[in-house]
Amino acid sequence: MERIILDVDSAGDDILAVLFAAINPKLRLEGVTTVTGAAGPIEQVTNVVLNTLTLAGRDDIPVHAGAWRPIVGNAKADMEAPVHFEKRLVARFGDRLKKFNPPAPTPVRQATPGHAVDFIIGTVMANPGEITLVTTGPLTNAAMALLQEPGLTGALKRLIVLGGNFQTPGNITP
Numbered sequence: 001m002e003r004i005i006l007d008v009d010s011a012g013d014d015i016l017a018v019l020f021a022a023i024n025p026k027l028r029l030e031g032v033t034t035v036t037g038a039a040g041p042i043e044q045v046t047n048v049v050l051n052t053l054t055l056a057g058r059d060d061i062p063v064h065a066g067a068w069r070p071i072v073g074n075a076k077a078d079m080e081a082p083v084h085f086e087k088r089l090v091a092r093f094g095d096r097l098k099k100f101n102p103p104a105p106t107p108v109r110q111a112t113p114g115h116a117v118d119f120i121i122g123t124v125m126a127n128p129g130e131i132t133l134v135t136t137g138p139l140t141n142a143a144m145a146l147l148q149e150p151g152l153t154g155a156l157k158r159l160i161v162l163g164g165n166f167q168t169p170g171n172i173t174p
Contacts, residue, residue, distance in 0.1 A: 003028045003130050003157075005120060007066070009037025009137025010048035013162070017136050018049055022056040030123055030131060031062040033116030037137040042068040050107035059109055066116025067140035120145045121152060128155040136162040 006021055006029065008014035021029045032053070034045045046065045053061050112119075120141060124131045133156055135142050142159065146152050 001026060001028050002132060003030055003127070004132045004134050005030050005033060005123060007033045007035060007116070007120070007133060007135040007137065007141050008045070008049060009035050009039055010045040011038040011137070014039075014136045015048065015052050017134070018052045019056055021134075022053060022058040022061060029058070029061050031064060031112070031119055033064045033066050033119060033141050034111075035066045035116070035137050035141045036068045042066070044104055046111050047104035047107050050109060050111065051104055054108050062112040062119070064114055064116040064119040065111050067138075067144060070138065070140055071143060116141045117144045117148060121149045124152055124155045125149065129157055131156060132158040132160060134160045134162075139163065 004021060004027055006014075006017060008018060018032060021027050032049050034042060034049055036042045036045060039045045039048060042065050046063060049063050053059060053063065120133065124133070124145075133142060139161065142161075
């Protein structure tokens, strides 16, 4: 059984990843960590994950909120703004899109206390060679964990990155 930590920014692909990992009998989802990205502020990102896990019947999986902005370079207001391409879509398609990216409903439970970076470090270091970190959003939590605990590189089983954008400061948002 593959033991994983998912680090997500709660866009559509991340929601599917959380659902898949939560119900897949071949995976043991140790926890989900959140990072600000395409879904808006860290509170929105975390609430989406909490609601997704409730939908999957997996309120037993810990969820830790993490970085609310990149390590350098962007103001909090920039990072809390959701993807803004909807303004162009509203101009083209009218009122049908006015409710784009509404706030997530209040979850039935709260995030697990403690920062995502501490959870990643603690879980991996307590289980050397057993945990795969899967990142589907900005790599801020992973970078902060590696900066705080250099031994993490040798303790991780694997690091899987959904990424590939090296020259643009973000896919749509910073």
